[in-house]
Amino acid sequence: MFGDKPKSLPQTVALVLVPQFTMMPVTSAIEPLRIANRLSEQNLYKWSLHSVDGQPVAASNSILTMVNGDLEAIPSDAAVIIGGGLDIQRHTDKRLVSWLRKVARRGVQVGAVCTGAHVLAEAGLLDGFRCTIHWENLPGFTEAFPELKATGGLFEIDGDRFTSAGGTTAIDMMLTLIAGQHGPDLAAAVAEAILHSPIRHHSENQRMSLPARIGVRHPKLVSIIEKMEDNLEDPLSPSILAKQASLSTRQLERLFRRYLDRSPKRYYLELRLKKSRSLLLQTDMSVINVALACGFSSPSHFSKCYRAYYGRTPYRERGVPVAEMAE
Template identity: 40%
Template sequence: MRLQPSDTLPERIGFLLLPRFAMVAFFSAIEPLRIANRIDGRPLFRWDVISRDGEPVVASNGMTLIASGSLHTAPQVPSLAVCASFDPESAIDGELIDWLRARAYEGCVLGGIDTGCYALAAAGLLDDKTVTLHWECLADFSTRFPRVDVVESIYEVTDEGFSCAGGSAAIDMSLDLIRRRHGDALAKQVRDQLIHEQGRRPASRQRNPAIPQEPMLQRAITLMDDHLESPLSIRALANELGITWRRLDRLFARHLAISPQKTYLARRLDHAYWLLSETPHSIMDISLACGFASASSFSRAFRHHYGSTPSQLRQQAVSNRA
């Protein structure tokens, strides 16, 4: 998952599976790589599965996966992902911490999938770095490791490491790797094979916020939140709900006293506000993640809604943290 490509093919990536790791996240990470190999006709990627003792590892779903090596026999790899899920700290001890620190010293780029960042943070390898992990653990992780900048995003990739929230977010991170290494065309072919609607950007959020309880209105707002990056037209939104756009308009007027168009725009801008305040993503990335075709159109809409530009809000957020 390094930003710089490997000198030779296949590019090797290690996956350290901790007990009760998330099977869905692990498979979501490697399947795009397998498909890329098949489509390209060359072994672009190779993965090594590692466990603490080289023995099979039981995942959180009760299934067992065979490992190809242990901490002591694993090959040197340019990148290594720590895969965990429930109760990640129960697997962390001095031996694991020393091993991770040794890998970092050797120049291996380390990352976490789902809750794998707990092990990296315990080893002191994430101080002053930005990472993400599953939203259920964000508050606990932030309290446990206050020197780590933790954000609720889909995935994070830097020169120093990588992390993703687990689940299907691992697909997006691997698609991003394929795109950076071998181009947009191959990444799109892999995405199509996975029937993955679109590759989400790192700034995409993991979950929907609380929404009103009126059933049809709730469904409408959920659809809006599910399509912040590629906004639906109001007619398309109504079609998805199985109602006319006029009925949709009346629904919003009755319960919110605002049009669905203005509601949709406000939710996109609210998400942008959070990203600008809480994450280091560029304004261009944030504008795309919130469904704007250009930074200029995003800036105009944001200024009209909040009374300040995205750049001004970003500067204020930085000053407040200083």
Template identity: 40%
Template sequence: ISGGAAILAAAGVMSSRRFTIHWQHIDAMREMYPDALIERRLFVIDRDRFTCAGGMAPLDMTHALIASDHGVELARAVSDWFIHTGIRQAEAPQQLDPIRRYDLRHPALVAMVQLMTSHIADPLKLDDLVHLSGIGMRQLERLATEQLGQSVMQFYRSLRLEKADEILQQSNLPLVEVALATGFSNRSHFSRAFQAHFGVGPATHRKQRRHSENYHARTHFGGRSSVD
């Protein structure tokens, strides 16, 4: 459940098995285990390995297991008992994508954001986004300002920096590799952009996050670190 699959992968028991993990860990896991069969799904059932992304996904996976072994009617009865009526399939998204997060309706903006999220490491130019979105530059910029609160390229950079923040939280990748993975040509360019966006440099941000996590772990475990 959630990040538990990372422990199983480290132990070698997920070899040749499809599995999922919480969305925050997916990119880091793919960097650490390039041969791992990681899928961005709510849950994955592969023979004798059952994994799910966390949150409410265990209930969705349980529904699927009960339906498979005992039939749909019993699965529905169990879900009703737990007041879990919005059953999701395994392939349902783990998180809201930017299109739904910003409730985008205009097809040009939808196309633009889809292009951006598909090209984080290799950013497209403004001319490419305009051409592929199917409308003129002025109209696209106006729509972006009205619905996203930023210009086209400002929003694009924000998406890339948010992805960089995820990678920093969930991996030990050197900053230069985080920079390249999110479309920045070098570490210094990335660091300046990150500080302008988050108000703190990436190295300091990573240390602060980990200090906070260690503090909460010590508090939760009665003064001991979670790794003691």
């Protein structure tokens, strides 16, 4: 199990970088290990970077990252971490998926940071395991893999599978690993050294609280928006939202105008359009299915609303040539 005391030291960790990987979660996975070595004055961990073909990989910030070798150069006893990032569907290499299936059959511990969970899911390695992914990618991930136990937490460690949502959540995951293997005192010392204290629990929310996100703490407004976010596929009418909040529809209208400078209908539409853009960019769902998943019964109405808000049609968003738009 990932996090159990290793049979021998140092424990080897191999990070496989996918093109357009996000650098922060990758470095967040490595630095706690480096500092654990320094503070313990022992060689507890060693790590290496890899790509499918052994060639340097460009991160999403355009930094070209050198690697230690290809997939075959990864030691057989290494725990494997897939570093994902932007456009993960396009960058999910069939060679990597095949290799992951092979090493998983040998009992290798396999995990991911950021959107690397998508690669593990494509390989079928998250079936029956709790997992997580960045909140921006969660809607598309759950649409693509509805059978998976995607929690939306900061990170998940479940048997020989481990995933973190991205950003600095890899720090918390690796600190949890260090605590399980070498004790909470060392993990706490590492957390202090990188100014990351306290260590967050895996189940904490990825996103800021809704009041912090919208800059408003009005309890009824927050409650209404939470209901909107929970009902994007089957939108609730303004009258139902008002009734559930013990308001009249006119009071509901005034509440949104006062605090958010838009009508509740407009705010709801924007939420649905933002989800639709996420699905268009992060899944292979058809435009029609994206429209239905975001509460639009008519593809033409969806296209009209999308273009009015984003300045381009859903097809253009995906880069579909004009000749193919009449499908």
